[in-house]
Each structure stands twice: as C-alpha cells, then as structure tokens.
Amino acid sequence: MRRLRDMLRAAVHGEQFRDGILPSEAELMSAHGLSRATVREALALLRNEGLIERTQGIGTQAIVHSVSTAWAEAHGAAEPAKDSMFNRRMRPRMIDRSIVTVPTTVAGRLQVPAGTPCLRLEYVALVEEEAMALATNYVLFPEAAKLRDAPFVSDWYAFMAEAGVELSETEFVFGCELADAPLATVLGVREGAPLISMEQLIYDRDGRPFDLAFIHTCGERFRFVSRVFKELS
Template sequence: MRPVTPSPGRRETARVHEVRRLRDMIRTTIQRDGYPGGLLPHESELMAGHGMSRATVREALAMLRADGLIERTQGVGTHVVTATVTTGLAEAHGAVRPTADGLLDRRMRPRVLDRTRIPVPGTVAERLGVPPGTPCLRLEYIGLLDEEPLLVATNYALYPEAERLGDSPFTTDWYALMATAGADFGQSEFVIGSELADPLTAGMLGLRPGAPLLAMEQVIYDPDGRPFDVAFIYTRSDRMRFVSRAVVAARPPGA
C-alpha cells in the first residue's frame, strides 16, 4: 500500500499543532524554573532536542514573548523575564508550613484596598450560615510578589475573629495575619475555576482585559467547624501554579 501524503492544508494544520505543543513544553519548563539562570537554549538546541524545524521553534518563542514570559536580546539570547510561583495545595490552604520558595514564604506584601465593617451580603451570609446583615469585616487587598501584582482578594470575616483581624498589622499573607491576630482555624476549603479578567481587575493586576485568571472561592472554618471567613480571590494564571499529589489507598487483599 502506498503511503498517504498529507494535503498542504493538513500539513499546515499539523505544523500549527507542533508550534502549540512546543510552546506548551517550553512554557512548563519556564514555570518550573527549569532553565539555569533563566536563559533558554539556542534555537538549534531546541530544534535538535524536540525534533522541530527552525520556523516552528521561532513561532513558539514568538508566542511566549507575546505572553510576556520571555524576551529575546541580540547578542545575549532568549531569557525568562518573569517568575512563576509554584505552591502545594496544602500550603495554599495554610495546612502546612510554607516552603522556601512557595506562595507563603513571606515575600508577599499586601496593598490594602478596603478594611471596613459592613453588613454581610446575602450570598456570603448563606456560605457562612448567618442571617444577611450580620456584621462582618470586609478586607480587600492586592497581593504583591516581588512588588508585582499577583492576586486580588476580597475577604468577608465574621466576628469575633474580625475584631482581631481588623486591628492586627497586615504585612505579608493572609495566614500570617490570622496567626498575628490569634484567629485559629481548623479547615480550609477551595473551589477553583477560571474567569476572564474584566477591565477593572485587569488594571489592578497589570493584565490585558480578557486575560485568563484563576478564580478561587475559599471558606475558612474555626477548629469547631464553624465557617468564619469567605474569600473571593483572582490570581494571575501566568504567575501561579498549584501542585497536588494524592496517594492511592491500598486495596484490601482479594478486592
């Protein structure tokens, strides 16, 4: 049987997908800090290492440059221009001690936008299990990592925790604030999705409108299982990665 030669249209479609796949592989390596010193290999090395043509490599690099992840400098090469934070989900929940290079390693600094006592809104009241209008503290801030905006968060905290949270210095991350305030918690729940940045949120985070965001709703419970804080958090998806690992439970013999 004679081999089937792809039509020009199919060849172009296949090449476009090769560009996409190469972009994804390089981006992942960038995000896990896989290039020593932030310097990418030369085009010829990328071609040989991935079995790609020069045109494919250049198009993939152009896409990464358009995303603001790399820059190409004549005589220097292609280098990473942004840092991505990789954090375990357990750390993001505040359930384990911060890692040396994770989200909660005390490099974060808040820019407080609002710290006001208000009646809890109806939708939040439902999540907290209290009547609408119950007093709460609304604390909204932009999280800066190395002075660059990473996330914007709006927290609605009930009293008595809110009393301590409202009076305590807020200098790094939310869990450090709770620790300083003596607001103990026993559980943390996240619902994580994706949203497109509206113009206002995009402006706060230094993004173009329509850029993808990690959208997170968090509920924090006290040691007795009472929910006392609901947060709506929007994080730059190009600057944040979560790591989760699960161990498969051993099956009983004969199962």
Template sequence: MAARGHGPGGAHDAQVRRLRDLLRSAVLRGRFDGGQLPGEAELMASYGATRATVREALDLLRREGLIDRRQGVGTHVVVNAVLARMAEAHGAADPMADSIFNRRMRPRVLDRSEVPLPAVAAERLGAPPGAPCLRLEYVALVEDEPTALATNYVLFPEGERLLAPPFDSDWYALLREAGLRFGESEFIMGCSAADPATASLLAVAEGAPLITFEQVIRDPDGRPFNLAHIHTRGDRFLFVSRAVRATP
C-alpha cells in the same frame, strides 16, 4: 505509525501547541540557566521541530509575557514564577517552613472596613444577610510584583479581631497574629478573564487568563467564618497538588 486525529487546526497547529506547552513548563519552572533559552537551531534539534514551529511556539510565549526576544541578544525569560504546595495555599503547612505564605508575601490593602454581609456571602457562610462582617480586600505582592487579588468577608467575632492588627505579611500570618485558629480550608478553583479593573491591579492585559479561587475557612468546630474570592496570575504561580492512592 503516523499520528491520527489532529482535529481542528491540523498537524502543524498541534505541534506548535505541544511545543509551547513543553517550553512553557520549562520557563515557569526555571529550567533555563540564567533565564536564557537555547537558540532556534538547538530547539529544533532537541524537539524534532521545524523552524516555523519553533518560532510560532516562542511567539505564543512572548505574547503571554513569559519571554522576551531580541535580535542579537536571544530569547530570555521575563517571569519569576512561584511554586507553592496546595497545603501552603490552604494555610495548612508548617508556619515555620520557608513557604511563599510565610513572610515572603506582603499585601497592598485596598479596603478594610466593617460592612453588612452580602446575601450571596451570607448563603455560603450560613449567616443572616446584613450581619456585620469585615471586608478585607488586598493585592498580594511577591518581590513588589502583584500576583493575586483577594476579597475576604469575615464574620464577627473573628472579623472584629482582624480590624486592628497590622497586616504586613500573608493572610494566614494575620490570622495567627489575631489569635484565630481554623480547622478547615476549602477551595473551589476555576478561571476567568481579567476585567479592566482587575487587570490594572494585577498589571496584566485586559482579558488575560486568571486562576480563580472561592475559599471558605471554618473554625475548629466546623463553623464557616470567612469567604474569599481570589484572582491569581497563572503566569506567576504554580500550585502543586499531590495525592497517593490508598493501598487496598
């Protein structure tokens, strides 16, 4: 039966979009040996696509900065995406596990200073505006490549304990080294286009899509003490979330 309801753009645009999505998934998950994609003829046969569809899908990936195409050389992957479980992103994974948030990430600190708590942050943390807090802002690097920009507002006394310890790995390692424990981590996730300053810090084009997180961390008694705004490169991180339906 013929497919119906292609909507705006028509059947050809839909085929390009779907092939782009399939190839994007394979690229980011490292499914091509040596990072080399099959030739156009093989992709046409594998996906039942026309040459025009294959070329347009590959061009979309090239414009995203995921692949490079050179005549006589072929098509190669130019990214090394990180696959991370959401429990790792929350800081709830085993600290001894081989996690991207366990000694495989390092920060480039942009700001680490005591500041008055901004009003919006105060509302999220249930604290008085203008109260002393630590503002700690950094670019997270993986293999020396910028992957995320994070701005944290940490209430005192926790913030005071984070002023001095060396910050040479991930955020959760810093909390552990300062002797801080937390009971809950909450994310609100969205997306945004990279503004000029963020684009420069993350080495992406202005307007590039970024995954955004607003994170609130609570202590073991349920008191919120940390608010973070995080902008993450979607072409460098894949977050895995898994849920199992409860048996009635």
C-alpha cells in the same frame, strides 16, 4: 507546536534556562526535530501569554518568575517550607478594610442573613514586590473584631494566627478567567491575561464558616503543587 509550547512553558516556570535565556531557534529545531515555522509558532504563543520576550541580538528571554506553593500550605494545613511564599515572603498592599453588611451571595455561603455585619478586607498579595493575587475577604464577627485593627504584614494565615483567630478547615473552588481592565490594572498584567479564580471558605473548630474570600491569582506567576500518596494494601 502545541507540545513544544507546553514543554517550554514548563521549563520557563521551572526556571530551567540559565539566566532566563531560551535556546535559539536552530537549537530548538535540532532538539525537537521541528521546522523553523513550528518553533516560531510555539514561541509566539508563549510571547502572547506574556512569558517571554524576543529581542534582536539578545535572543528569547523568560520574563516571568513564577512562585510555587504546596497545596497543603495553600490550605493553611501545613507548616510552610523554608522557601515558601507563606514563610514571610508575602506582604499585603491594603485596598480596603472596613465594616460593611454581608452581600446576599456572600450571606448564603456564610450561612447568615443578608445584611449581617462583617469585616471586608481587600488586599493585593505581593511577593518580592510583584503582585500575585487580589483577595477580597468577608469575615464574620467575632473573628472580625480580632482582625479589624490587627497588624497585617504577611500572608493571610499568619495574620489570623497572630490575631488569635483559629481555623479548622478550608475549602477552595477553582475556576479560570481572563483579566478585565480593572483587574489588569490592580495586578499589573495585560488585559486578557490568564487568571486563576478562587473562592475560599474558612471554618472554625465547630464547622461554622466565618470567612469567604474571592481571590484572583496571576496564572503566569503562580502555581500549585499537589502530591498525594495512595495507601497500598
């Protein structure tokens, strides 16, 4: 049941089913040599994850359209591919854009005294009008001065580049969480939905951290793709 669930989940995220319609229970039983009860258990797990819905007379249909991005693009270290979400496919829905003092935890990560002024910029990242992530950025000056009133119409890296803010290094720390009620409301997901939690630090060319972001990404809608080549002797 677990293995079938994993294969079907991968196929749903990879949009491998024509018109989003999954094979029937009988077809899955025949293809995988499983009982009807096992197939139904696997489908029930996917339904509980919010990936599919089952309708009498129609069948089982995928209801999630996931977005994939290359790892280097997520770091802002590579030119985005033509179909990448970082190639003008994303737009922000602004929640907050104000000058505040740096909270103690943020100050430690940015290596400045607590109470230092910064720009807090919080937004929901939308792709094809569907919420992908909630991001709260704390940006130090002088970079904050360039971003405070700059037009923000696409992704974060394009926003910085167009405002004249350079980055030289980015760092991510990943975790997992379940959507609480406030996050579920903002992201348009059910309470308890799986989220990818990220903390991102962005550094300038002198190695100084100037931007710390707390990011909550919809685990059902977003996937990272990473490929690394090993140098052979």
